[in-house]
Amino acid sequence: MTWKAKRFAELTTTELYKIYYLRTATFVVGQDRVYQEVDDRDPQAIHVFDQDSAGDVVAYARVYPIDDGAKVSFGRVVTSSKVRGQGIGRQLLEEVMKTIRDNFPGKTIEIESQKQVEGFYQKFGFTSKGGTFIFESTPHVVMVHEGLK
Numbered sequence: 001m002t003w004k005a006k007r008f009a010e011l012t013t014t015e016l017y018k019i020y021y022l023r024t025a026t027f028v029v030g031q032d033r034v035y036q037e038v039d040d041r042d043p044q045a046i047h048v049f050d051q052d053s054a055g056d057v058v059a060y061a062r063v064y065p066i067d068d069g070a071k072v073s074f075g076r077v078v079t080s081s082k083v084r085g086q087g088i089g090r091q092l093l094e095e096v097m098k099t100i101r102d103n104f105p106g107k108t109i110e111i112e113s114q115k116q117v118e119g120f121y122q123k124f125g126f127t128s129k130g131g132t133f134i135f136e137s138t139p140h141v142v143m144v145h146e147g148l149k
Helices: 013-030 087-102 115-122
Strands: 004-007 045-052 057-066 071-079 108-114 127-135 138-145
Touching: 013 045, 013 057, 013 071, 045 087, 057 087, 057 138, 071 087, 108 115, 115 127, 115 138
Parallel strands: 071 108
Antiparallel strands: 004 045, 045 057, 057 071, 108 138, 127 138
16 A cells, blocks of 8 residues: 555645545445535645555545644545455554644544444544534544544
């Protein structure tokens, strides 16, 4: 895998298209949810992704500051159905954590995880905070990780 971490302005138009294609196919079409998938976080995010030999994005997440830069978050974590079950999700999260450590050292990480993958994030040291809430028609939970140095 050749992971990339690029700011919005560094993405090629093809990379951006492939990222949006995977995100929309998964979160809107695949999960049957109607919401504004492309949002104002994209321009401020660092986009972490990998592509297959055909150039399709097969794993993706975005990392961005929150609370006026006091904390950092990430989201839109997704792997393509082509690579699921191969440990790519774990590799993706390792790359996300490396990106956070390199760009936001010491910042508390706070995410809004889909409830169904709460256990996955717990394996990386995240703890749940508060109860389950509905976001974009899907159960979520806030999870926190102390900053990486």
